[in-house]
Amino acid sequence: MKYKSQKIAYQFFLLAMLLFVLQIIYGFIMGFAHMGYDVLHDFIPFNTAVTTHKNLLVVWILAGFMGSAYYIIPDESGQELWSVPLAKLQFWSFAIVGVVAVAGFHVGWWEGRKFLEIPRPLDYLVAGNVILFLVIILMTLLKGKQTTTSWVLTMGLVFAALLYLPGMIYFDNIAVDSFFRWWVVHLWVEGVWELIMGGILAYLLIKLTGVDREVIEKWLYVVVGLTFISGILGTGHHYYYTGGPSYWLMIGGIFSALEPLAFLAMTIFAIQMYRKGNKKHPNKLALYWTLSTAIVSFLGAGLLGLAHTLPGVNLYTHGTLVTAMHGHLAFWGAYASLILAIISYSMPLMTGRNIFDNRIGHLAFWCSNIGMIAMTAAFAAAGVAQVYLERIAGYDFMTTAIEIQPHFFVLIVAATLFTTGIVLFIINFFKFGKPTDEALQTEEAFEALKTV
Numbered sequence: 138m139k140y141k142s143q144k145i146a147y148q149f150f151l152l153a154m155l156l157f158v159l160q161i162i163y164g165f166i167m168g169f170a171h172m173g174y175d176v177l178h179d180f181i182p183f184n185t186a187v188t189t190h191k192n193l194l195v196v197w198i199l200a201g202f203m204g205s206a207y208y209i210i211p212d213e214s215g216q217e218l219w220s221v222p223l224a225k226l227q228f229w230s231f232a233i234v235g236v237v238a239v240a241g242f243h244v245g246w247w248e249g250r251k252f253l254e255i256p257r258p259l260d261y262l263v264a265g266n267v268i269l270f271l272v273i274i275l276m277t278l279l280k281g282k283q284t285t286t287s288w289v290l291t292m293g294l295v296f297a298a299l300l301y302l303p304g305m306i307y308f309d310n311i312a313v314d315s316f317f318r319w320w321v322v323h324l325w326v327e328g329v330w331e332l333i334m335g336g337i338l339a340y341l342l343i344k345l346t347g348v349d350r351e352v353i354e355k356w357l358y359v360v361v362g363l364t365f366i367s368g369i370l371g372t373g374h375h376y377y378y379t380g381g382p383s384y385w386l387m388i389g390g391i392f393s394a395l396e397p398l399a400f401l402a403m404t405i406f407a408i409q410m411y412r413k414g415n416k417k418h419p420n421k422l423a424l425y426w427t428l429s430t431a432i433v434s435f436l437g438a439g440l441l442g443l444a445h446t447l448p449g450v451n452l453y454t455h456g457t458l459v460t461a462m463h464g465h466l467a468f469w470g471a472y473a474s475l476i477l478a479i480i481s482y483s484m485p486l487m488t489g490r491n492i493f494d495n496r497i498g499h500l501a502f503w504c505s506n507i508g509m510i511a512m513t514a515a516f517a518a519a520g521v522a523q524v525y526l527e528r529i530a531g532y533d534f535m536t537t538a539i540e541i542q543p544h545f546f547v548l549i550v551a552a553t554l555f556t557t558g559i560v561l562f563i564i565n566f567f568k569f570g571k572p573t574d575e576a577l578q579t580e581e582a583f584e585a586l587k588t589v
């Protein structure tokens with residue numbers, strides 16, 4: 138860590154880890170409910186659980202992005218953050234709004250729009266908070282050295298904030314509302330969040346592989362180009378049978394089928410940089426997480442996205458557990474693993490404790506990744522069976538739900554392995570302790586340590 142103010146990232150990472158644990162607990166509640174043991178139904182019915190699970194996911198990933206920006210932007214621009222007190226205020230207001238929103242879901246304070254359930258009054262607080270965050274980041278960036286990496290990351294964050302706005306407009310027509318809901322949900326995960334991902338991956342690869350910044354940043358342009366060419370019109374894969382014009386079948390099908398290219402470019406980019414690099418950096422775990430982000434995101438988002446993106450397939454799979462199959466591996470590979478990568482990279486630097494290549498960390502990496510791939514397989518089996526039974530054989534929804542219960546036993550077993558990995562990751566996180574100014578050092582000094 139070069140600047141004292143980078144330490145603020147720790148609070149965001151800590152919040153992210155706590156909310157991640159809560160998210161997993163709600164995952165188990167639903168897994169058991171699907172198995173037929175909906176024992177908490179009177180207190181936390183399924184719709185509350187699923188909403189809480191997904192929103193906790195979004196809130197902890199956003200906390201992770203914010204922490205990453207607070208860590209990366211001072212380093213890239215070569216100076217302290219513009220205002221640490223304001224960054225602290227932003228942290229606390231973000232945490233309070235997030236927790237109030239999630240608590241509200243349990244007393245029916247929500248909107249029934251998948252992923253955008255947070256009620257409108259709270260949306261204004263979210264917007265204010267994000268504006269404060271962006272002001273701090275932009276002021277730091279504009280005052281200092283400007284790099285492609287920091288601009289791609291910052292533009293990703295700015296666009297993500299702007300794209301939250303279409304979800305705040307009130308429509309009394311549910312089809313129109315749904316049309317604009319996708320501007321947020323789709324254009325986030327398959328558009329501007331990919332810029333945030335590209336920026337953070339580029340930063341990590343520059344630090345971990347020792348490859349020249351110019352080479353890495355050239356790739357970044359390729360990734361950004363492919364993302365926009367495919368992702369914007371790719372939104373059409375959500376407009377197939379929603380009451381809109383039929384040209385979306387063609388546009389959505391073609392452009393969304395191109396979307397995996399951006400993820401493939403990211404995979405090739407990371408692997409090439411790893412192969413070119415000097416492989417001397419002592420923090421092997423951060424490199425593992427960086428590479429797994431690039432590879433698993435291609436599997437989960439690219440390949441499993443492609444699996445149901447063509448209109449002829451989506452007609453049958455829409456809104457089934459096939460979507461959940463893809464949603465889990467895509468979110469895990471692209472965004473959750475990315476946050477775990479930057480945490481693994483920055484914790485030794487913020488705390489000065491060099492526990493970056495230990496057994497627990499490696500075990501955490503393998504258990505969580507294998508566990509999530511197994512969970513994806515369980516969702517896939519359940520999803521395909523559901524599609525056949527419900528949409529081809531014509532069984533009703535609840536009869537099908539009972540038929541596919543055994544797959545959720547497999548899901549719970551896989552989720553237990555996954556959770557073991559995450560618990561180990563968090564144990565390591567706490568072992569680092571808190572960040573300290575004594576850890577101030579240059580990257581070179583850190584590399585010279587090379588002690589395990």
Ligand code: HEM
Pocket residue numbers: 160161163164165167168171187190191194457458460461464465468469473548549552553555556
């Ligand atoms: C122990 C771990 C977990 C379990 C048991 C679990 C279980 C579930 C279940 C049962 C659903 C509802 C499926 C349905 O009926 O529609 C769900 C939804 C979802 N979960 Fe998880 N989950 C876990 C962890 C995660 C993680 C780590 C992520 C992200 C990285 C995640 C992302 C999602 C998403 C995006 C949805 C919504 C899927 C859709 O749109 O259909 N979950 N989860």
Ligand code: HEM
Pocket residue numbers: 251252322326327374375393394396397434438439441442443444445446447451454455456457460463464467468471472
């Ligand atoms: C990291 C990137 C991605 C993430 C995190 C992600 C996550 C998700 C989630 C959570 C949903 C459910 C949304 C909802 O119902 O509100 C979804 C739906 C969908 N995704 Fe992705 N996705 C990603 C990339 C992709 C890509 C690249 C493709 C295509 C190649 C794709 C194809 C689809 C399709 C077709 C649906 C609609 C499923 C349905 O009709 O039920 N996704 N995605």
Ligand SMILES: [Fe+2]
Pocket residue numbers: 323327371372374375
């Ligand atoms: Fe999409």
